[in-house]
Amino acid sequence: MTSTKHNGLVDDHLFVIIGGTGDLTRRKLLPALYHLSEQGHLADRCRLLAVARTGDFDDDRYRLWAREALAAADVRIDEAASASCCDRLHFHRLGQGNSADYQALAARIAAIETEHHLPGNRLLNLAIPPGAFPSTIAGLAQAGLTESPGWTRIVVEKPFGSDLASARRLNRLIHQHFDESQTYRIDHYLGKDTVQNLLSFRFSNAIFESLWNRDRVESIQITMAEDIGIEGRGPFYDRVGALRDIVQNHLVQLLCVTAMELPPALEAAFVRDEKAKVLRSIPPLDPENIVFGQYAGGSANGETFSAYLEEDGIPPDSLTETFVAIRLHIDNWRWQGVPFYLRTGKRLPTRATYIVVNFRCPVLTCFEPFTCDIQCNRMVITLQPDEGFDLHFNVKAPRQPFRLERERLRFRYKDAFGDLPDAYETLLLDIMRGEQTFFVRADEVELAWRIFDPLLADPPHVHAYPAATWGPDAANSLLAQGAWYDQPRRT
Amino acid sequence: MTSTKHNGLVDDHLFVIIGGTGDLTRRKLLPALYHLSEQGHLADRCRLLAVARTGDFDDDRYRLWAREALAAADVRIDEAASASCCDRLHFHRLGQGNSADYQALAARIAAIETEHHLPGNRLLNLAIPPGAFPSTIAGLAQAGLTESPGWTRIVVEKPFGSDLASARRLNRLIHQHFDESQTYRIDHYLGKDTVQNLLSFRFSNAIFESLWNRDRVESIQITMAEDIGIEGRGPFYDRVGALRDIVQNHLVQLLCVTAMELPPALEAAFVRDEKAKVLRSIPPLDPENIVFGQYAGGSANGETFSAYLEEDGIPPDSLTETFVAIRLHIDNWRWQGVPFYLRTGKRLPTRATYIVVNFRCPVLTCFEPFTCDIQCNRMVITLQPDEGFDLHFNVKAPRQPFRLERERLRFRYKDAFGDLPDAYETLLLDIMRGEQTFFVRADEVELAWRIFDPLLADPPHVHAYPAATWGPDAANSLLAQGAWYDQPRRT
Numbered sequence: 014m015t016s017t018k019h020n021g022l023v024d025d026h027l028f029v030i031i032g033g034t035g036d037l038t039r040r041k042l043l044p045a046l047y048h049l050s051e052q053g054h055l056a057d058r059c060r061l062l063a064v065a066r067t068g069d070f071d072d073d074r075y076r077l078w079a080r081e082a083l084a085a086a087d088v089r090i091d092e093a094a095s096a097s098c099c100d101r102l103h104f105h106r107l108g109q110g111n112s113a114d115y116q117a118l119a120a121r122i123a124a125i126e127t128e129h130h131l132p133g134n135r136l137l138n139l140a141i142p143p144g145a146f147p148s149t150i151a152g153l154a155q156a157g158l159t160e161s162p163g164w165t166r167i168v169v170e171k172p173f174g175s176d177l178a179s180a181r182r183l184n185r186l187i188h189q190h191f192d193e194s195q196t197y198r199i200d201h202y203l204g205k206d207t208v209q210n211l212l213s214f215r216f217s218n219a220i221f222e223s224l225w226n227r228d229r230v231e232s233i234q235i236t237m238a239e240d241i242g243i244e245g246r247g248p249f250y251d252r253v254g255a256l257r258d259i260v261q262n263h264l265v266q267l268l269c270v271t272a273m274e275l276p277p278a279l280e281a282a283f284v285r286d287e288k289a290k291v292l293r294s295i296p297p298l299d300p301e302n303i304v305f306g307q308y309a310g311g312s313a314n315g316e317t318f319s320a321y322l323e324e325d326g327i328p329p330d331s332l333t334e335t336f337v338a339i340r341l342h343i344d345n346w347r348w349q350g351v352p353f354y355l356r357t358g359k360r361l362p363t364r365a366t367y368i369v370v371n372f373r374c375p376v377l378t379c380f381e382p383f384t385c386d387i388q389c390n391r392m393v394i395t396l397q398p399d400e401g402f403d404l405h406f407n408v409k410a411p412r413q414p415f416r417l418e419r420e421r422l423r424f425r426y427k428d429a430f431g432d433l434p435d436a437y438e439t440l441l442l443d444i445m446r447g448e449q450t451f452f453v454r455a456d457e458v459e460l461a462w463r464i465f466d467p468l469l470a471d472p473p474h475v476h477a478y479p480a481a482t483w484g485p486d487a488a489n490s491l492l493a494q495g496a497w498y499d500q501p502r503r504t
Numbered sequence: 505m506t507s508t509k510h511n512g513l514v515d516d517h518l519f520v521i522i523g524g525t526g527d528l529t530r531r532k533l534l535p536a537l538y539h540l541s542e543q544g545h546l547a548d549r550c551r552l553l554a555v556a557r558t559g560d561f562d563d564d565r566y567r568l569w570a571r572e573a574l575a576a577a578d579v580r581i582d583e584a585a586s587a588s589c590c591d592r593l594h595f596h597r598l599g600q601g602n603s604a605d606y607q608a609l610a611a612r613i614a615a616i617e618t619e620h621h622l623p624g625n626r627l628l629n630l631a632i633p634p635g636a637f638p639s640t641i642a643g644l645a646q647a648g649l650t651e652s653p654g655w656t657r658i659v660v661e662k663p664f665g666s667d668l669a670s671a672r673r674l675n676r677l678i679h680q681h682f683d684e685s686q687t688y689r690i691d692h693y694l695g696k697d698t699v700q701n702l703l704s705f706r707f708s709n710a711i712f713e714s715l716w717n718r719d720r721v722e723s724i725q726i727t728m729a730e731d732i733g734i735e736g737r738g739p740f741y742d743r744v745g746a747l748r749d750i751v752q753n754h755l756v757q758l759l760c761v762t763a764m765e766l767p768p769a770l771e772a773a774f775v776r777d778e779k780a781k782v783l784r785s786i787p788p789l790d791p792e793n794i795v796f797g798q799y800a801g802g803s804a805n806g807e808t809f810s811a812y813l814e815e816d817g818i819p820p821d822s823l824t825e826t827f828v829a830i831r832l833h834i835d836n837w838r839w840q841g842v843p844f845y846l847r848t849g850k851r852l853p854t855r856a857t858y859i860v861v862n863f864r865c866p867v868l869t870c871f872e873p874f875t876c877d878i879q880c881n882r883m884v885i886t887l888q889p890d891e892g893f894d895l896h897f898n899v900k901a902p903r904q905p906f907r908l909e910r911e912r913l914r915f916r917y918k919d920a921f922g923d924l925p926d927a928y929e930t931l932l933l934d935i936m937r938g939e940q941t942f943f944v945r946a947d948e949v950e951l952a953w954r955i956f957d958p959l960l961a962d963p964p965h966v967h968a969y970p971a972a973t974w975g976p977d978a979a980n981s982l983l984a985q986g987a988w989y990d991q992p993r994r995t
Contacts, residue, residue, distance in 0.1 A: 409704040417708055424913045
């Protein structure tokens with residue numbers, strides 16, 4: 014059960030994808046596995062087994078399908094690397110998923126392990142809708158696949174429930190067969206290099222860590238803006254809404270990474286303990302501090318957008334929120350009195366995810382007799398796109414009369430490092446290595462739902478906002494001072 | 505005696521340059537006056553009177569000479585602006601400078617003031633060698649030119665003495681005829697926009713001010729590096745040396761602006777009080793903390809450089825220092841225990857003036873189990889060339905394995921503002937407005953000499969260093985920890 018963490022290579026294992034012909038596999042998992050293979054991160058004997066209920070594939074045909082999937086995902090393919098990756102692939106048709114089907118899967122797994130001299134390490138990636146979790150886990154368990162001669166790890170994707178009760182049921186289901194140490198819950202935001210770097214940034218830069226508290230920070234804003242609408246996902250989205258789709262998972266995780274205390278070491282248990290402590294310190298939300306919105310029609314740059322209620326598959330009286338803005342507090346020594354603002358929405362003016370740390374203002378009187386409009390320092394950490402850091406500061410404009418201007422100290426990842434890897438690449442490699450730091454622990458999921466459960470039971474009024482704007486006016490009234498920092502639209 | 509500060513225009517006045525055909529006038533004063541005129545900073549009736557002992561000029565011929573001087577100084581001349589500026593010029597030949605000569609100068613000044621309806625405001629700029637100060641000031645006083653119906657201001661250039669005693673004599677001489685409030689001592693470094701901005705930067709950016717103390721700062725380095733040698737100024741330089749030429753004035757002023765407390769307002773008295781307090785808080789230098797150097801021969805990039813002792817006009821046994829490195833402390837609440845390092849030299853690898861604030865290091869243990877080479881945060885404020893700010897910080901490199909890299913948050917003035925004005929432009933306008941903040945006060949001059957007087961009396965051993973290197977090895981031993989930050993040579 015040991016893993017060879019941090020040594021650049023992973024244990025020999027069988028990577029099983031349940032849902033091996035699905036959308037997630039095609040768009041994310043296969044490209045990530047290809048890149049890991051290309052970079053030499055996979056041990057020679059690692060094999061990949063795609064499992065699906067249906068599909069007219071044998072191994073060879075699946076390998077062809079996988080190559081086409083890579084090409085379709087715009088992966089720049091090196092022929093030798095592609096062959097080396099795709100040759101690892103196997104396919105198994107599960108059928109209806111009855112007991113015999115899972116027995117057959119177990120036999121197939123054993124056969125591959127024997128043929129390729131694998132030690133029995135298994136990674137079970139459930140790339141399937143959450144409704145299929147119970148039957149799948151039960152089937153795996155009945156066939157003895159929740160245990161193995163080596164390590165067994167299970168990977169699940171969000172949503173981790175749709176409220177506190179369902180999240181608890183899901184956790185119980187998993188824990189019937191797997192330890193938490195075997196469980197990898199993917200919130201792909203935690204796999205982004207920019208989010209992982211947020212921790213490194215805070216803890217390796219003494220000057221920022223010393224500013225990162227209520228004495229120096231006036232407020233923090235976390236925005237995840239999408240310019241797209243629901244893109245044909247109408248019936249799905251209408252059941253879910255922005256709170257469940259974005260806030261409870263992605264924004265909460267960004268909040269935790271931004272606000273958490275320093276762990277004694279960058280190890281999974283320590284890091285996740287600190288994140289859970291942040292969630293525990295959030296008092297119940299005040300309904301006055303929540304704004305829901307739903308996009309109406311609108312236009313921008315010569316393009317016209319339909320209202321949410323006019324989209325395909327949306328009931329004409331839907332009250333599903335496509336925009337959420339929340340003001341909350343973290344009642345601990347570091348953050349007491351500092352408002353945190355979370356905001357997400359569809360059909361906003363741009364696509365951007367960023368964290369804004371507004372620092373307290375300087376004493377202005379020392380600039381007398383000049384009257385000058387000093388702006389407070391602000392750190393903007395952009396997670397996507399154009400990832401980087403912008404520290405807004407005041408600088409004297411040259412010449413007379415005396416005048417301060419706001420300028421930026423800038424850093425852009427792409428200037429230093431080129432393109433960043435996809436989150437799945439990072440996360441799959443972590444799973445293979447048994448590194449859980451950037452996966453969501455069961456208690457985090459439940460603590461996050463605990464915050465939002467009252468809102469789900471008694472949702473606030475939904476304000477309409479014109480498409481291609483920054484949401485309803487009510488969102489601005491949430492702010493104790495200042496304004497939302499709206500990232501300009503990229504041109 | 506009032507001035508119309510900060511209103512963009514200056515009082516009508518007569519700007520008298522004693523030394524009106526000299527090098528400083530040609531290279532600095534006339535170009536600065538031209539630019540001020542072009543920008544509309546001079547009131548319509550302002551006149552300029554160049555005074556020289558000799559020179560075969562009348563007003564018209566001097567105007568031609570001035571135009572040629574502007575062209576030679578690479579000033580981009582707008583014909584109309586040039587005409588408007590040069591038409592303000594007058595010339596007066598002082599002759600031997602006896603009593604009658606100064607009476608004639610007084611008559612000429614009165615005549616210009618009458619002709620141009622000037623209110624008697626006079627700015628007396630002594631663009632002459634310090635040896636000529638006593639006789640000139642005496643001559644002006646005898647002719648009644650130290651008083652006028654309006655305001656009278658006197659401008660002197662460094663050196664302000666060559667040790668504490670001579671500086672006191674010079675201050676006494678000036679104060680016999682002028683108040684300190686009428687006296688403008690130019691250290692042109694204080695006129696640089698980047699130096700003036702250092703104050704604005706500190707006091708308008710709360711996050712940096714909160715870091716600017718012994719709790720957060722490990723050490724501060726101030727370097728003024730020249731790549732040139734003595735460029736034909738041998739006999740002059742050999743009498744002066746780097747301590748008097750650079751350290752006592754420019755470096756000390758940069759030290760004061762970097763270390764001073766916040767003044768209650770950006771007014772001359774307050775700012776200069778705070779600078780004087782810094783100087784008062786510097787305990788006597790420990791001889792162990794001073795390194796003198798003199799450049800030997802050397803070569804770099806295919807160029808060969810002579811040793812200082814081989815330069816024209818240098819005695820072969822000269823012990824004049826061309827390099828100084830000093831470690832000093834400021835014993836006040838803000839800085840106790842933080843070493844300040846000053847360094848200057850000729851024939852170093854590059855030309856650059858910059859201030860490096862080394863912040864304390866973060867706690868490294870939180871990065872376990874990874875071993876990583878965290879570098880401490882550092883702010884590099886470059887005053888010339890390529891003026892700007894670089895905040896060195898640690899950032900996680902993308903992909904595995906975990907690795908921190910040092911990158912920079914960058915700001916460059918030229919990106920935001922284009923070319924910066926010459927220091928003289930800023931300083932002359934300040935003088936016209938009666939704004940003394942960025943001029944050196946009498947007590948500052950004496951306090952600075954007080955620090956270095958023991959060194960002048962008992963100079964340390966002079967270490968040879970190869971030309972085009974960063975000085976003698978002994979300079980590195982001064983550092984309590986870390987290394988000198990050597991700005992890379994610009995290519």
